[in-house]
Amino acid sequence: MAFPNGVESAQELLNAQAHVWNQTFNYINSMSLKCAIQLGIPDAIHKQGNPMTLSQLVDALSINKAKSNGLFRLIRILVHSKIFDKVKIWSEDKQEEEDAYCLTRASRLLVRDEPLSVAAYPVALIDPFFVDAFHHMSEWFVDDHPSPFYSKYGKDVWEYAEIDQNYNQMINKAMETDARLVSRILVQECKHVFEGLETMVDVAGGTGMVARGVAAAFPGLKCVVFDLPHVVAGLEGSEKLSFVGGDMFDSIPHADAVFLKWILHDWTDEECIAILKKCKEAIASSNNNGRKVIIADMIVGEDREEDEATETKLLFDVQMLALVTGKERSMKEWSNIFYASGFTKYNITPLGLRSVIEVYP
Ligand SMILES: C[S@@+](CC[C@H](N)C(=O)[O-])C[C@H]1O[C@@H](n2cnc3c(N)ncnc32)[C@H](O)[C@@H]1O
Numbered sequence: 425m426a427f428p429n430g431v432e433s434a435q436e437l438l439n440a441q442a443h444v445w446n447q448t449f450n451y452i453n454s455m456s457l458k459c460a461i462q463l464g465i466p467d468a469i470h471k472q473g474n475p476m477t478l479s480q481l482v483d484a485l486s487i488n489k490a491k492s493n494g495l496f497r498l499i500r501i502l503v504h505s506k507i508f509d510k511v512k513i514w515s516e517d518k519q520e521e522e523d524a525y526c527l528t529r530a531s532r533l534l535v536r537d538e539p540l541s542v543a544a545y546p547v548a549l550i551d552p553f554f555v556d557a558f559h560h561m562s563e564w565f566v567d568d569h570p571s572p573f574y575s576k577y578g579k580d581v582w583e584y585a586e587i588d589q590n591y592n593q594m595i596n597k598a599m600e601t602d603a604r605l606v607s608r609i610l611v612q613e614c615k616h617v618f619e620g621l622e623t624m625v626d627v628a629g630g631t632g633m634v635a636r637g638v639a640a641a642f643p644g645l646k647c648v649v650f651d652l653p654h655v656v657a658g659l660e661g662s663e664k665l666s667f668v669g670g671d672m673f674d675s676i677p678h679a680d681a682v683f684l685k686w687i688l689h690d691w692t693d694e695e696c697i698a699i700l701k702k703c704k705e706a707i708a709s710s711n712n713n714g715r716k717v718i719i720a721d722m723i724v725g726e727d728r729e730e731d732e733a734t735e736t737k738l739l740f741d742v743q744m745l746a747l748v749t750g751k752e753r754s755m756k757e758w759s760n761i762f763y764a765s766g767f768t769k770y771n772i773t774p775l776g777l778r779s780v781i782e783v784y785p
C-alpha cells in the first residue's frame with residue numbers, strides 16, 4: 425500500500441499520525457485542568473506553602489490511595505502544560521531526593537481564595553453545557569442557524585441566560601473572574617484612558633466588576649453598568665456606581681465615555697456598527713473634550729506574537745464562532761467598523777491578549 429501523497433517515508437507517516445493524535449487529544453489538557461481545580465490541587469499546594477510530594481497530595485486531597493498513580497499521571501500532564509511545576513526536595517524518611525509539585529503563576533490564579541482567582545472560568549467553559557455546542561459545528565456550517573450554540577439549544581446564549589438562572593449564574597461568575605482581573609490591570613496600566621472622565625457607562629458590563637474597580641480608582645468618575653434587565657436585576661450600586669437594565673441596540677445611557685469589554689467580538693460587523701452608533705449617540709451630549717468609546721477586545725493577526733498568544737486568540741475566535749455571531753478582528757477589520765460607525769480616529773494600548781482601543785468621534 426503506497427504512502428499518502430506528500431509522505432515520503434515511514435517516519436513522515438508516523439509524524440503525521442502523531443500530529444493528528446496530538447490535536448485529537450488536546451482537549452484532555454482542558455479536562456485535566458478542570459479536574460485539578462475540582463480536586464483542589466492548587467488550593468492544597470497553596471495551603472501547604474511548600475512544594476508537595478505525590479503522597480502528601482493524596483493525603484491532603486483524600487484521594488483513594490489505590491488511585492495514587494492516577495494522580496501522578498494527571499499532575500504529569502499538567503506539569504507538561506505548565507500549570508504546575510516539578511522540583512526535587514530532600515525526603516528525610518527516604519533519605520533521598522523526591523519529586524514535589526509547586527504552583528506556577530498560572531495555577532496561583534486557580535487558588536479559589538486568591539482575590540484574582542480565575543478558577544471559575546475554566547470550570548464553567550469546560551462544562552458539558554458549553555462544550556456541547558462544539559459538537560454541532562459541522563451541522564451549523566450547512567444549516568441556517570446563527571451559531572452552533574443555537575443549532576444545539578434553539579436559542580442564543582443571552583436568551584438562554586435569561587431563562588435558566590443556573591446557567592446565567594455560571595456564565596456571569598465566570599465572566600466576573602476576568603472582569604476583576606482586567607479591572608485590576610486597567611487601573612494600573614491604563615490610567616491615561618480614564619483620567620479626566622466624569623461619567624462612564626459600562627455597556628453590557630455584566631455584574632459590574634470592571635466598573636466597580638474603575639470607579640474606586642478614579643475619585644471623580646461615576647459609572648453606570650448597563651446590561652440586560654435579568655443580568656442587573658437585584659444588583660446593589662453605590663454613590664459612584666449604578667445599574668441600569670436595557671438593550672444596547674435600543675438606547676444607551678449618556679456619559680462622557682462608553683466602555684465595551686468583550687462585547688463587540690460577540691457580534692457581526694453590522695451589529696457592531698449598530699452598537700457603536702448607539703455609543704456615539706450616548707457620548708454626543710458630553711462636553712468633555714475626552715469623550716470617547718473605550719473598547720477592550722482582542723486584535724488578531726498582530727506581528728511578533730508568541731505562538732501561544734496567537735493560538736489562544738484563534739481558539740477564542742472559534743469559541744465566538746461556536747457560541748455567538750461574533751469574531752475576533754484584525755486591526756483593519758476594527759478600523760473598518762469604527763469608520764463605518766462615524767468615528768474618526770483611535771488609539772491602542774496593548775493589554776496582554778487584548779488591547780484597549782480608545783475610539784473618538
Ligand atoms: C461576554 S459578556 C461581557 C460582560 C462584561 N463586559 C465583561 O467583560 O465581563 C457579554 C455581555 O453582553 C450582555 N448583553 C448581551 N446582549 C445585550 C444587549 N442587547 N444589551 C445589553 N447587554 C447585552 C450580556 O448580558 C453579557 O453580560
Ligand SMILES: O=c1cc(-c2ccc(O)cc2)oc2c(O)c(O)ccc12
Nearest residue numbers: 549554581595686687689690747748
Ligand atoms: O468565555 C466566554 C464564554 C461565553 C459564553 C459561553 C457559553 C455560553 O453559553 C455563553 C457565553 O461567552 C463569552 C463572550 O460572549 C465573550 O464576549 C467573551 C468570553 C466569553
